[in-house]
Amino acid sequence: MNIDTRIKFRHLLCFLEVARQGSLARAADKLAVSQPAISKTLKELEVLLAASLFERSKSGVSLSEAGVAFLRYAGPCVQALRDGVSSLRGGEYAAGTVRLGVLSTVESLLVPEVVRRLHQRHSALVVSVVTGPSAYLLSQLRVGELDLVVGRMTDSPQIQGLTFEHLYSESMTLVVRAGHPLLAGPLQRGQLEDYPLVLPLAGTTIRKFADSLFVQCGIAQPRQRLETLSLALSRRYVLCSEAIWIAPLDAVRLDLRTGELVELALGIQEPGGSVGICSNATLPLSLAAQWCQEVLREVGQDYREEAYP
Numbered sequence: 001m002n003i004d005t006r007i008k009f010r011h012l013l014c015f016l017e018v019a020r021q022g023s024l025a026r027a028a029d030k031l032a033v034s035q036p037a038i039s040k041t042l043k044e045l046e047v048l049l050a051a052s053l054f055e056r057s058k059s060g061v062s063l064s065e066a067g068v069a070f071l072r073y074a075g076p077c078v079q080a081l082r083d084g085v086s087s088l089r090g091g092e093y094a095a096g097t098v099r100l101g102v103l104s105t106v107e108s109l110l111v112p113e114v115v116r117r118l119h120q121r122h123s124a125l126v127v128s129v130v131t132g133p134s135a136y137l138l139s140q141l142r143v144g145e146l147d148l149v150v151g152r153m154t155d156s157p158q159i160q161g162l163t164f165e166h167l168y169s170e171s172m173t174l175v176v177r178a179g180h181p182l183l184a185g186p187l188q189r190g191q192l193e194d195y196p197l198v199l200p201l202a203g204t205t206i207r208k209f210a211d212s213l214f215v216q217c218g219i220a221q222p223r224q225r226l227e228t229l230s231l232a233l234s235r236r237y238v239l240c241s242e243a244i245w246i247a248p249l250d251a252v253r254l255d256l257r258t259g260e261l262v263e264l265a266l267g268i269q270e271p272g273g274s275v276g277i278c279s280n281a282t283l284p285l286s287l288a289a290q291w292c293q294e295v296l297r298e299v300g301q302d303y304r305e306e307a308y309p
Contacts, residue, residue, distance in 0.1 A: 101137035103151025167300030
């Protein structure tokens, strides 16, 4: 079947932005056009495809079943054209840019080493890192705004339809600052309820692992809690207070070695979640993204063999 030549690039851009924003008004703002123009372009595309791509409601729009199917191809199509234009403008010799989505579990130890090795081997490479919760990063990967997403996300419902490659397993641990009152004598699990708690945001994949530790201990979480995905904020707050941090081991590994943070021995070992690479199989990887994927696998192997860090 021949492609209808009446389908233009502007139709695809409009469709992708509406899918990304979930709102005609927000999509219009992003594309710097009027909302009637967005509606007209979207209607043209639906007529050409003989399908309704969105379900309309008072709260906005959401992809229909046909829209979800079309998204699998529209995103890669637009991204492939962008890559082609960039390769011509930058020269084939230029490595280009890899757009990497990074979850908080890996931003402090894994990713810096990956970037170091990439820059050591490739003289013309831009690594663009976007951080945030898994739902957001995976949605960006799905529409072609990111090349790869790395972190702990295998329990996220948004991963359906994407490809996940395991790198290594990482457990959660409870840590406090050096000199914390809980380190003064034998630890009773019930004492944990008396101190502020730092843990990941509710609804995130890593939060499920954090909650499981308290369930295993048979104690309630303290009423005073700091919920955040920011490792910098978590670390600073714990170092200047008596708070307890349920942290991914990667985030505190170096602080445990220096003695700035101390692990609380609860006699329970959280089994650990799978840290890995998520990619969109419908989106062809650029050369830069392939290089990044190779180095991620290499550093992941070093983790498994305890050669790094």
